[in-house]
Amino acid sequence: MNQPVFATWNDPDAKPLIQFRNVTKRFGDFTAIDDLTQDIFEKEFFALLGPSGCGKTTMMRMLAGFDMPSEGQIFIAGQDMARIPPNKRAVNMMFQSYALFPHLSVWDNIAFGLKREGKDKEAINARVEEMLRLTRLSKFAKRKPHQISGGQRQRVALARSLAKAPKLLLLDEPLGALDKKLRQDTQFELMDIQEKTGTTFVIVTHDQEEAMTVASRVAVMDEGRIIQVATPAQIYEAPNSVYVADFIGDVNIISGRAKPTGEKVAIQWAEGQPDILGTTTTKFDAGQEIHFAIRPEKVAISTEEPLDAANKLQGKVLDIAYLGNISTYHVELPTGHVIKAQTANTRRLSRRQITWEDPVWISFTDTAGVLLER
Structure with a gap:
């Protein structure tokens, strides 16, 4: 993950490069962006992540000047963009289709914008060679x-x-046309180039892995709103809602009623099953609806009953997904819930002892999961 040394967004004196202030964008009766306020800082690699139709491309088109907000203001470097046409903004946009001129060489494609600006020949040559x-x-x-x-x-x-x-460089699904291996290589190249140039990058993607790899911060969007903005590590380890937990990576979610006991919260989630114990700083009332989200890699699986686990449940192996480096076991509990547990494959296939239909125990600590209100 691209975790930068700087975290300008935590500095109360830092001036944002981009400011969305109560921005709403409607297309007829449809609200694409709903009263959105967000700051993006200089030199950030900021990712807008969400399913199709969540408003991420609309945000980008408004930054570029192709669409105007119905309400609210957008500032770039302190300047209100309301009347600034796209060609007068210090912003460039890279499209998914790349939009290269087929009849021009690579050199001339790169030089095209500089020639249109009327730069002198020497300056153009030097800049193209540098690029x-x-x-x-x-x-x-x-x-x-x-x-x-x-x-x-x-x-x-x-x-x-x-x-x-x-x-500011806007990238709209820039790696969508590449195959998986090339996409991964290109992600690291993008990060490298962004770091060397110091340009602020805003990338639109629906690929969670891509956002988690390249971005300094990720904004998870849904229906025209930003649900959570945080570093990739925070989004993964401390999602603020079931929606974010579920959108990023693989997750098990168990819902129930809260039973606070000091610093810990017990979750009553199924008749005849032991309560699940979690640790949280959020205050929950007795009987309040609560959701427990835990990543499969934090769930242990064994054939023997673990003795000292804070949480342990019995079930049977329903399915096994073998992914080379890891195996994911789908364990069905007596309640019908299916919990995924993941193990690293450090041994050869023939040496493994858990297989389909086996009775197993799954276990996890009280700090392994996140307790969520919504």
Whole structure:
């Protein structure tokens, strides 16, 4: 995960580069963005993450100036963007399709924006060469887009977007067209380039793994609202709602009623089953609805009853997903609930002792999960 050394958002004196102030955007009767307020800081790699139709692309189009807010204000570097057309903003946008000119060479594609600005020949040459070096494309400068790979085309689009040294670069699903392996490699290249240039990147993606890899902060969105903004580690380990916990990674969710006991909370969740014990700083009232979210890698599985576990439940193995480095066991409890437990595969396949239909115990500590109100 791209955890930066800086965390400007925690500094009360830091001035945001981008400010959304009570922004609402309607298309006819449909509200795409609903009273949204959010700051994004200089040099951040900020990810907008959410399902299709949650409003993330609308936010980006408003930053670029292609759409105007119905209500509220957007500031970039302290300037109200209300009457600033797209071509006058210190913002560049990189589209999913890359939108390269097929008849121009890689070099000319990168130089295109600089030539239109009327920069002198020497300045253009120097800047294009710098961009080619940065994106490791120097030896492809004379080729046309159809003569290079998808990953290289993606880097040309990036070099062209960065050539004009924008304060802000918007990336709309930039890696969507690449296969998984290339996408992973390109994510690290993007982080590297962002760090070297110091440009603020805002990326729109529905790929949680991508957001978690590249971003300094992630905004999880749903129906035009931001549900939680935090670093990838905080989003994963301390989600603020069932929606966020469920959207990021794999998770088990058990719902029940709270029974506070000092610092711990017992969850009454099923007739005839022991309460689940959790630790939280949130205050829960007795009988209040409560949700317990726990990641599969924090659930242990064994054939023997664990003696000293804070939480242990009996069940049988319903399914096993073998993913090479890890195995995920789907364990069915007597109540019909299915809990996933994950183990690292440190041994060869033939040496494993748990298989389908086996009776097993699953166990976890009282601090392994998160207790959520909503």
